[in-house]
Amino acid sequence: MYTSILVKSKTIALFFWNIKVILNIIMKKQDILILYLSNSSLESNVIGWARHYGDKKKIGMPGDNDSPPYEKGIEAIHDGWRLFQSSQLEQHPKGDEYRTGYLKYEFFFEKIK
Amino acid sequence: MKKRKNNNFLLTDNQMAEFVSKGYLIFDNIIDNKINKKFLSEIGHTSTSLNKKNTDQAWLAEHYNEIMKTSKIPLVKAGTPLKKAYKKNSALNDVINNPVLSGAIKSLVGDRPKLDHHFLHITFPSKYYHDANQKISQGNHNDCVIDPREKTFDIQLFYFPTAVEKNMGGTRYIPGSHFRMVNEFAIARYHNIRGQKHVVCPAGTVIIFHHNIWHGAGINNSKKIRYGFKIRLMPTQKQVKLWTNKTYKNNHDEEALYWNRGIEKNSIKEILQKTEPWFEADSGRLDILNRIRLWRHITNDKNFDAAYWLTRIENDYN
Numbered sequence: 001m002y003t004s005i006l007v008k009s010k011t012i013a014l015f016f017w018n019i020k021v022i023l024n025i026i027m028k029k030q031d032i033l034i035l036y037l038s039n040s041s042l043e044s045n046v047i048g049w050a051r052h053y054g055d056k057k058k059i060g061m062p063g064d065n066d067s068p069p070y071e072k073g074i075e076a077i078h079d080g081w082r083l084f085q086s087s088q089l090e091q092h093p094k095g096d097e098y099r100t101g102y103l104k105y106e107f108f109f110e111k112i113k
Numbered sequence: 114m115k116k117r118k119n120n121n122f123l124l125t126d127n128q129m130a131e132f133v134s135k136g137y138l139i140f141d142n143i144i145d146n147k148i149n150k151k152f153l154s155e156i157g158h159t160s161t162s163l164n165k166k167n168t169d170q171a172w173l174a175e176h177y178n179e180i181m182k183t184s185k186i187p188l189v190k191a192g193t194p195l196k197k198a199y200k201k202n203s204a205l206n207d208v209i210n211n212p213v214l215s216g217a218i219k220s221l222v223g224d225r226p227k228l229d230h231h232f233l234h235i236t237f238p239s240k241y242y243h244d245a246n247q248k249i250s251q252g253n254h255n256d257c258v259i260d261p262r263e264k265t266f267d268i269q270l271f272y273f274p275t276a277v278e279k280n281m282g283g284t285r286y287i288p289g290s291h292f293r294m295v296n297e298f299a300i301a302r303y304h305n306i307r308g309q310k311h312v313v314c315p316a317g318t319v320i321i322f323h324h325n326i327w328h329g330a331g332i333n334n335s336k337k338i339r340y341g342f343k344i345r346l347m348p349t350q351k352q353v354k355l356w357t358n359k360t361y362k363n364n365h366d367e368e369a370l371y372w373n374r375g376i377e378k379n380s381i382k383e384i385l386q387k388t389e390p391w392f393e394a395d396s397g398r399l400d401i402l403n404r405i406r407l408w409r410h411i412t413n414d415k416n417f418d419a420a421y422w423l424t425r426i427e428n429d430y431n
Contacts, residue, residue: 039394047391049303062304063285
């Protein structure tokens with residue numbers, strides 16, 4: 001009888017533990033870091049940046065910091081950010097070679113918390 | 114600033130080069146305090162504008178509308194010559210006729226510019242806003258759709274009748290961004306750019322921006338209202354040698370490149386080649402090329418160059 005109660009208790013505990021694990025996975029949130037670099041290499045300097053938070057209480061907004069979070073793109077990797085997207089190198093269209101526009105070297109990073 | 118025979122103050126050669134290079138010129142405290150007070154009185158600003166009892170956001174819109182209706186800022190049709198835009202005794206007439214400012218306007222867009230539009234920006238302290246999205250600063254943008262003009266440019270005068278302190282969220286702007294052809298808020302993703310600046314200035318300051326400069330408003334975390342009056346002007350003539358006389362000549366002396374003793378300090382060539390902290394290694398060089406091209410245009414000198422940037426790629430014998 002005692003063995004049966006013990007087994008049942010363990011099963012119930014396991015059930016709730018599994019629920020907790022699932023909830024943790026579901027409830028995890030994504031933080032985003034966008035870096036603009038001075039050339040296509042991750043080793044180059046940060047010239048622009050934006051932060052976005054999974055936590056609703058935190059807001060990243062334009063002009064919120066005049067100093068970059070990292071000096072070079074690679075430092076974000078060293079700090080645990082996972083790179084999931086970067087801009088492609090594109091050929092310059094003929095006749096438009098000298099026109100400048102958007103920042104070219106964009107890197108998207110994430111941290112799941 | 115040069116004082117000419119006709120009593121106009123025109124920009125110096127170096128100021129023109131600064132404008133071509135950075136896309137703005139700042140005139141701190143240029144407008145007399147009497148005129149600032151007159152302007153504030155004309156727009157209906159009172160010390161009780163911020164009423165602690167009226168923190169309802171609807172009141173803000175009501176207050177704004179009231180200022181729009183009752184202020185003495187005239188409705189000016191787009192395309193009206195600047196000279197006819199403001200009544201003689203009005204504060205705005207005093208502002209645009211400030212000798213230094215009118216000299217700068219003449220230097221940049223000539224003596225008969227047209228008014229595109231004007232607008233009074235009123236930024237209330239953030240605590241007056243209830244919506245979360247009203248407590249977020251404005252994204253970076255430029256004030257135009259894709260503008261294909263490479264030589265002609267409009268200017269925007271930003272007049273600050275009161276002092277703008279650091280916590281008042283003065284306009285953020287990106288020096289040297291005016292050659293970047295983008296489409297308005299498409300650049301809002303760029304929250305921060307290395308070298309960005311924020312307007313902090315004494316009362317009576319006017320900043321003249323190139324129409325294409327990247328900028329955005331900050332949050333007003335003070336207890337005071339922040340005012341900014343914008344006047345956009347378009348030229349009606351070719352913007353060539355408007356600040357100088359017809360005999361102006363560029364320095365065509367070439368210098369030794371790279372293995373050299375440094376560029377002459379404060380020369381036109383040095384100003385045009387100063388890089389911004391946010392310039393990419395490659396596109397930043399193109400921005401310098403574009404500055405030299407604009408300088409060629411405004412000096413009517415197709416042979417001008419700095420450090421062989423254009424001469425090198427124009428040496429084509431095919």
